[in-house]
Amino acid sequence: MDDYFDFDHAKHVLNEYTKTRQSDKLVGPYLAYNKDSSVLKIWRASLPDNHDMSRMTYKDAETGDVMEAVLTVQGYILKKDLPPILSVPRKMNAARYLRQAVTLAGLGTSIFESAIETVRGAHTHLARNYSAGRVTPWNPERFRGQDILEISNRYLTSRYRQSPSPVVAFQRGVDPKNILARLASDQYDHLEENQVMYYKLNDECRKFEIYDPSIFRTGDFVEANFSIFAFPTDNENCGMRLVLRTLALLDGGQSTRAEIRRKAATHVEPNEQASGSVPIIRKRTYYNEDDSEAVSRSLKRMSTT
Secondary structure: OOOOOOHHHHHHHHHHHHHHHHHOOOOOOOHHHHHOHHHOEEEEEEOOOOOEEEEEEEEOOOOOOEEEOOEEEEEEEEEEEOOOOOOOOOOOOHHHHOEEEEEEEOOOOHHHHHHHHHHHHHHHHHHOOOOOOOEOOOOOOEEOOEEEEEEEEEOOEEHHHOOOOOEOOOOOOOOOOOHHHHHHOOOEEOEHHHOOEEEEEEOOOOEEEEOOHHHOOOOOEEEEEEEEEEEEOOOOOEEEEEEEEEEEEEEOHHHHHHHHHHHHHHOOOHHHHHOOOOOOOOOOOOOOHHHHHHHHHHHHHHHOO
């Protein structure tokens, strides 16, 4: 996002959208836990290779089952490294590290700052599950003076980990050239834990639809669902990671208008080129129908303000 992006209007859209989403009580049960950290518990799993990890969980009030806590956040794509995978990575150990990742900016909105504070609280809970100092600090990067969220998920998991998560197929559009499938070989699998579901809001039928992940652009207004893990690192410490579960495109209007302004500003007429002038170019959960209708209503309201 650059000077051609209308930050003020984008901030207004985000504020109005989240207000409507909350009033419809469709932010999801997990965001409500922001205000009551006592609800969040730690689930710790010892893995076969003597490493261990933890994830944020909650207990289902009806069944008593321990469930993974999934947080919801709305923001604008600042950076992205998303599918499809179209070229073979150069690194020999690419299968181990390749990720689908997105960085979101909240532009100083209070709801996004609340999400940041929730993650800070989760870090504190996770850190207390280990010996003092073992979990490294969580220091988010900043954009325009505000904290941002980096959310990612690996494409593949080593079979050495013997994860109980089942093997699943890649979502349509993720690996069209079977590059990841070949990288996996007999050492890695694409597990349910690695799966990220990509959606787009279809305003005509008011539904979230599974969509090709190539639609996302920097500056798009999106909603992400993520879980929170503590992972072991090479130096026997642990670091916290936000693990991407779903990414939904709510509105691409802001990024589209910015791109139009950018192209207009850098366009040079033939006679101007002949005169020697040079243009100045300024330089990544599943939804139900009730969710979709509420989102559609909120976006329609914002379009008239």
